[in-house]
Amino acid sequence: MLVNQGPAQLTAVDGPLDGLDGRHQHSFTSFAVVCITARDHTLPLRLNPNSSQENGRTVTTTTRITLAQRPTGLPDDSTWAVEKVELPGPAEGQVLVKVDHISLDPAMRGWLNDVRSYLPPVQIGDVMRATVTGTVVESRHRDFAVGDAVSGTLGATEYALSDGDDLQKIDTSVAAPATWLGALGMPGLTAYHGLHEVGEMTAGDTVVISAAAGAVGSVAGQLAKAKGCTVIGIAGGPDKCAWLTEIGFDAVIDYKSENVLKRLRQTAPDGIDIYFDNVGGDILDAALANLRRGARVVICGAISTYNDETLAPGPRRYMSLLVFRARMQGFLVFDYPDKDAAAIADMSALIGSGALVARETVVEGGVEDFGRTLLDLFEGRNTGKLVLKIA
Ligand SMILES: NC(=O)c1ccc[n+]([C@@H]2O[C@H](COP(=O)([O-])OP(=O)(O)OC[C@H]3O[C@@H](n4cnc5c(N)ncnc54)[C@H](OP(=O)(O)O)[C@@H]3O)[C@@H](O)[C@H]2O)c1
Numbered sequence: 482m483l484v485n486q487g488p489a490q491l492t493a494v495d496g497p498l499d500g501l502d503g504r505h506q507h508s509f510t511s512f513a514v515v516c517i518t519a520r521d522h523t524l525p526l527r528l529n530p531n532s533s534q535e536n537g538r539t540v541t542t543t544t545r546i547t548l549a550q551r552p553t554g555l556p557d558d559s560t561w562a563v564e565k566v567e568l569p570g571p572a573e574g575q576v577l578v579k580v581d582h583i584s585l586d587p588a589m590r591g592w593l594n595d596v597r598s599y600l601p602p603v604q605i606g607d608v609m610r611a612t613v614t615g616t617v618v619e620s621r622h623r624d625f626a627v628g629d630a631v632s633g634t635l636g637a638t639e640y641a642l643s644d645g646d647d648l649q650k651i652d653t654s655v656a657a658p659a660t661w662l663g664a665l666g667m668p669g670l671t672a673y674h675g676l677h678e679v680g681e682m683t684a685g686d687t688v689v690i691s692a693a694a695g696a697v698g699s700v701a702g703q704l705a706k707a708k709g710c711t712v713i714g715i716a717g718g719p720d721k722c723a724w725l726t727e728i729g730f731d732a733v734i735d736y737k738s739e740n741v742l743k744r745l746r747q748t749a750p751d752g753i754d755i756y757f758d759n760v761g762g763d764i765l766d767a768a769l770a771n772l773r774r775g776a777r778v779v780i781c782g783a784i785s786t787y788n789d790e791t792l793a794p795g796p797r798r799y800m801s802l803l804v805f806r807a808r809m810q811g812f813l814v815f816d817y818p819d820k821d822a823a824a825i826a827d828m829s830a831l832i833g834s835g836a837l838v839a840r841e842t843v844v845e846g847g848v849e850d851f852g853r854t855l856l857d858l859f860e861g862r863n864t865g866k867l868v869l870k871i872a
Contacts, residue, residue, distance in 0.1 A: 529579060529618035531640065532570075539570035539619065541577060545638035546609045546851045551593055555788045555859060560593070561609070561852040570619055571642055577619040578631060578641050578648070581872035583848070584612040584662040585855050585863075590787040599813055608636035609851065612667060614651060614658035615641075625650075632661050637851045639871060655829060656839065663866025664832065664839035665825055668696035671781060671814040672757075673824040676704055679779045679812045680755040684709030687749050689768055692759035693730065694721035696866035697781060700828070701757050702730050703837045710755075713748050715741060715764060717861045724864060728838050742767040752776065752805070760785045762793060769798035772805040780811035788859060840865030847871055 532541045542565060549562040571577045592603045592610055603610050613636070617629040622645045625631070633648040635641035651661040663669065675697075676682045688705040692698045693714030705712045706729045713732045714725040722733040732748040734741055741764055745753070752773025758765050761783025769778065786793050802809060817824075831837035842863040844854050854869045 529577065529640075531579075532618075541568045541570075541640050542566075543568055543638055543640035544848050545636065546848060548593065548603050548605050548607055548609060550605065551595060554790050556590070556593065556852060556855065558852065563849045568640055568642055571621045573621050575642050575644050576617045576622045576625045576631075576648070578613075578615040578633070578635060578643055579618045579872075580613045580615040580635060580639055580641065580848075581870065582614045582658050582662060582843075583637055583851060583869040583871060584666070585851075585858055585867040585869060586612070586667070587782060587784045587787060587858050589855060590859075599815075608638055610634060611637045611851075612662060613638075613641075614661055630658065632658075632666065637848060639848050656832065657841075659841040659843055659866065659868045659870070660832075660839045662868050663696050663841050664700050664828060664837065666866075667814055668866055669700045669828050669839075670821055670824055671697045672701035672704055673828060674814060674817045674820065675757055675779045675781050675812060676701055676708075676755065677824075678817055678820070679810050680757065680777045682708055682710065682755060686710045686754035687713070687751065687773070688755040688757065689713045689715065689745065689749065689753045689771075690757040690759070691715045691736075691764050691768075692782075692784060693725055693733070694864050695759065696863075698757070698759055699725070699728070699840060699865055700837065703728060703831070704828075705755075706730070707831055707836050711749075713745070713753075715760075721861075721864055724840075736764060742770055745771040755779060757781060758783070762786060765796055766798045769796055769801040772801050772807045774805050774807075776805055776807035778802070778807060778809035780809060784859070842867050843870050844868070845870045 529541060532539050544565050547562045547564050550559060552560045591598060595602050612634050614632045617625050617627055617631060620627050625645055630651050630653045631648050632651045633643060635643060656665050688710045690698045690701050693702050694716040702712045702714050711731050714730040715734045715736050716722055716725060717737045722735050725733045734744045745767055749771055753768060753771050753776055754773050755777050756768040757779045759782045762785040828837060832839055842865055846869060848871050850869060857863055857867055
C-alpha cells in the first residue's frame, strides 16, 4: 500500500499459551504500512560503519541482547546477556539492516514466560524479540535497496540479516521512525481495531481508557474524540493527566491519587459505553461497576498483572455484564490484517490534520540499555510510545 499524506505534523518527540501457529509470528509486523520511496541504489556501503572485509567477504560486528534466564517478577540484569557476534554479508535474497530504534512493549514481559500464548516464548539464548526500525545497509534482495528505511521484528540488536519476509518499507517523510513504531505502528493499530472492531464505537459513546497516556491509550482516546465520543482517561500522575487534557480528553482520573470508582461515577454519571482496558486489576473492577446497558469492555491488556508472581483474583464485578447486558472481549492487534491499511491511512490523515497527536518518549542509548529501558514501562516513565534510539 502506498500512503503519502504529506509530511505529518507531529508534536515534539521528547526525546499468553505457546504459539498458536506460524501465522502470528510471521505477521507480527505485517501491519506496518509499506510506503514506497524513491530508491537510490547508488548509496555507498559506508552506511555500515561496523563492516570489515575478511577474505573478500563483508563481516559486520553487532551487539545484541539475548535471554539469559527467565525472570520471576520484574526482569533485572540477570535476565539478559549482551552478546557481540559477527554477521556475514547478506546471502542472495537477504538484506542487512542497521537498526536505529527499538520498540519497548509491555507484551515483551509475557514473551519471557515459558507458557502457552499467542506467540511462542522467547527461548533462553535467543535474541530478544523486538520490533525495530532501521536502514538497509547491504542488499541482495530484489525488493530492497541500500538506503531504504524499514520496520520489522528483527530483535534487540544493532544489525540484523533479513530475508525480507518480515520487513516493511516506511516513509520517514510521512512520520519519524519512532512514530512508525507508535501511532502508525502496532500500538496505533491496536487502538484503532480495539475501538472499531471490538468496541463498535459510535459517536456519542462515553469511552473510558486506562493507561491513557501510553502508546495505545493516547491514540485510542484521540480516535474516540475524533469520532465524537466523550472520553475519560485514567493515568498515573498530574503531568500525564495535564497532557491528556491538552490533547482533548474530556475528563481525566489520576489513579495514583484519586478514587477511580468514585471519579468514574462523577465523570460518567450515565455509565460507560466502552471501557478500553489496558491495565486490568482494580481499575477494571471500577469500570465494571460503572457500565451502561449494552456496554463493551475491550480487553486490550492487563499491565498491572504482568509481573505478578501469583495469579491475581479475577474481576470481582463481572456480574455487571449480566446486569447491564454488557460484553467483555479480548483481541489481538493481528486479528484484522485486512483492515490495517485503511486504519493507517485514516490515522495518517488525522495526524496530518492535527486531530491526532503522535507522541513518543525516546530514550537514547546503546542496545545494552534495552533491559533497563523496558522497566520504564512498568514504572510509568513513558508518555506515548517508548522507544530506544540506538543510532
Ligand atoms: N491486545 C493487543 O494486541 C495489544 C497490543 C499492544 C499493546 N497491548 C496492551 O496494551 C497496554 C498498553 O500498551 P502500550 O504499549 O501502550 O504501553 P504504554 O501504555 O505506553 O506503557 C505502559 C503504561 O502502563 C501504565 N502502568 C504500568 N504499570 C501499571 C500498573 N500497575 N497499573 C496501572 N497502570 C500501569 C504506565 O502508565 P501510568 O504512568 O499511567 O501508570 C505505563 O506508562 C498493555 O497492557 C499492552 O500489553 C495489547
